[in-house]
Amino acid sequence: MSECIRVAVLISGSGSNLQALIDGEKAGELPIEIACVISNRPDVRGLERAREAGIEAVTLDHKGFTSREDFDRALAETIDSYQPDLVVLAGFMRILTPEFTGRYLGRMLNIHPSLLPKYQGLHTHQRALDAGDSEHGVTVHFVTAELDGGPSAIQAVVPVLASDDATTLAARVQQQEHIIYPMAVRWFAEGRLSMADNLALLDGEPLPPQGYQVRSSFV
Incomplete structure (x- = not known):
């Protein structure tokens, strides 16, 4: 596969694994385009890393939702708006609903x-x-x-x-x-x-x- 795939990265904190992916993309070692970085917590270092790299950084604060299901639906809508081929969880500290995990089954990785x-x-x-x-x-x-x-x-x-x-x-x-x-x-x-x-x-x-x-x- 020679073309770059689009990647959405989900974070909750400092984003050190995000930085490793950014560095790999910038160096031409990873055939990816990080389309967006989404955090469920505002003002974390990972969002700064995204902005410094010219990547769209989005905050979707889970505290603004009354249920896990409502948050996951809003998260899925946000992810899908960037049309990623792969979703990468990089220190994303949320337990995800079966509906959400099923939506991205086979194209979502976690560490x-x-x-x-x-x-x-x-x-x-x-x-x-x-x-x-x-x-x-x-x-x-x-x-x-x-x-x-x-x-x-x-x-x-x-x-x-x-x-x-x-x-x-x-x-x-x-x-x-x-x-x-x-x-x-x-x-x-x-x-x-x-x-x-x-x-x-x-x-x-x-x-x-x-x-x-x-x-x-x-x-």
Whole structure:
């Protein structure tokens, strides 16, 4: 696929993964056009990153809606107005309704800071430490109605060090996030990554449950 695909990026905070995608697009490494960045929280750093890059930045404050369903409907209308080929959740801290996830099934990716299916939800780094895990990491996965439960596309594995606390472990994992999220987006844009029958496919072949796995010896 030689033409650029249109991407909508959803954020709730600083947008460091958004920045990795912006940098990849600007460098010509990602065949994408980030059509819009949408935040459910006003005045976050990620919106500034979008504006600095000349990308349309939109705030849709969830606090202005009386229900999750109403917010998701308004969010879908906003996304659809930009006609994206792919929706990327980059630190978007909202539990999405099945109606919303079904609307973008197979063309919405999320990144989650654990080796899914381990540690769905919050506080993943501390949970990995509390469990005494020797390895931790991050997963890019397709979004389904199950929270952090869609098929995995790619994982980066990092060692857990004896000296780690949740902050140091999170920082090391985040470095890998900025590598594998652009990889997954590039694969999708090139037509290599897809989803069918609740499986992630790379070049038409089903990926294992953990997805394509990258192991990092970085300490």
